Amino acid sequence: xxxxxSERLRQEYIARIRGLRPIDDDFMRCLFRDNIPLAQMVLRIxxxxxxxxxxxxSVQKDxxxxxDSRSICLDAYAKDSSGKIFDLxxxxxxxxxxxxxxxxxxxxxxxxxxxxxxxxxxxxxxxTIFITENDFFRKGRAVYRFERxxxxxxxxxxDGEHILYVNxxxxxxxxxxxxxxxxxxxxxxxxxxxxxxxxxRYFKEDAKGVSDMCRVFEEVKNEGIRIGEIRGKEIGEAIGxxxxxxxxxxxxxxxxxxxxxxxxxxxxxxxxxxxSKQAMDMLKISAEKQEEYSRLLNS
Numbered sequence: 001x002x003x004x005x006s007e008r009l010r011q012e013y014i015a016r017i018r019g020l021r022p023i024d025d026d027f028m029r030c031l032f033r034d035n036i037p038l039a040q041m042v043l044r045i046x047x048x049x050x051x052x053x054x055x056x057x058s059v060q061k062d063x064x065x066x067x068d069s070r071s072i073c074l075d076a077y078a079k080d081s082s083g084k085i086f087d088l089x090x091x092x093x094x095x096x097x098x099x100x101x102x103x104x105x106x107x108x109x110x111x112x113x114x115x116x117x118x119x120x121x122x123x124x125x126x127x128t129i130f131i132t133e134n135d136f137f138r139k140g141r142a143v144y145r146f147e148r149x150x151x152x153x154x155x156x157x158x159d160g161e162h163i164l165y166v167n168x169x170x171x172x173x174x175x176x177x178x179x180x181x182x183x184x185x186x187x188x189x190x191x192x193x194x195x196x197x198x199x200x201r202y203f204k205e206d207a208k209g210v211s212d213m214c215r216v217f218e219e220v221k222n223e224g225i226r227i228g229e230i231r232g233k234e235i236g237e238a239i240g241x242x243x244x245x246x247x248x249x250x251x252x253x254x255x256x257x258x259x260x261x262x263x264x265x266x267x268x269x270x271x272x273x274x275x276s277k278q279a280m281d282m283l284k285i286s287a288e289k290q291e292e293y294s295r296l297l298n299s
Contacts, residue, residue, distance in 0.1 A: 013214040017204055021184040023168055025090040025131050029059040031199045032076045038195045039078055045175045046166050053081040063108045072108055074169055084125045085109055092133040102128050125160040133168045142170040251279045262296055
C-alpha cells in the first residue's frame with residue numbers, strides 16, 4: 001500500500017519550498033553548500049572587496065568550545081586567498097542579531113584560528129557578517145561597519161576584526177540593493193543575479209533539487225525532535241533534582257528531630273536515673289515512636 005502519510009508530508013514540504021527565499025537560513029545554507037562562486041559573489045558585494053577570492057567554504061560549521069562555554073554553528077564559513085576568514089549569518093528576527101552575538105561569533109573565530117604555539121600576530125583578519133531581514137539599526141544604510149578605534153581621536157585600532165550588519169530591507173540600483181532584493185525573492189525569475197537565480201531554480205524546480213530540499217526539511221524536523229528530547233530530559237532531571245532536594249530537606253529535618261529527641265531521652269535518663277520508657281513517657285512520646293526510639297537507643 002502507498003505510504004499516504006509520507007506523500008502528504010512530501011507535498012507539504014514542496015509547498016513550503018516554493019515560498020522559500022535566500023533570506024531564510026535553511027534555504028541559504030542549501031544555496032551556498034559547495035557553491036564557492038555564489039559565496040564569493042555575495043562576499044564581494046557586502047564587504048566591498050572586489051578582488052576577494054574564496055578558496056574554502058563550509059556551511060553549518062561547528063566551532064570548538066573552551067570548557068563548558070557555549071558552542072556555535074556558523075551558517076557559512078569561508079576563507080579567501082589572502083587568509084581572511086568570513087562568517088556569513090542570516091538573521092531574520094532582530095532578537096537573533098544582538099550585537100553581543102556578533103561579538104561572540106567574532107571571538108569564536110579567533111579561538112578557532114590560532115593554534116597552540118602560534119604568535120598572536122598570526123591571527124587572521126576576520127569578518128563577521130549578519131544579513132538581517134530588517135534594518136536592524138534603523139538608519140537607512142545598506143551596510144553598517146564596526147571596527148575598534150581610539151575613543152579619543154578615532155584612530156583605527158587595526159586589530160583585524162570587522163563586524164558588518166547588512167540591511168536586508170535596503171533597495172536601490174546598486175549591487176547591494178539588487179542583491180538584497182534577490183535575497184527576499186521567492187520566485188527565481190524575479191532575481192537579478194544569475195548565480196542566485198540558477199541555484200534557487202534548481203532547488204525549487206529540478207526534481208533532484210526538490211528532493212534534496214525535502215531531505216533537508218526532514219533533517220531539520222528530526223533535529224528539532226532530538227533537541228526537544230534532550231531539552232525535555234534536561235528539564236526532567238532538573239525538576240527531579242529540585243524534588244530530591246526538597247525530599248532530602250524533609251528527611252534531614254526528621255533525622256535531626258529524632259536525634260534531638262534521643263538526646264533528650266538520654267539526658268533525662270541520666271539525670272533522673274530512670275528507664276528509657278519512663279523518660280519517653282515524661283516527654284509524652286507516642287507508643288509508636290517509643291518503639292522506634294527504643295530500637296535506636298539499643299542499637
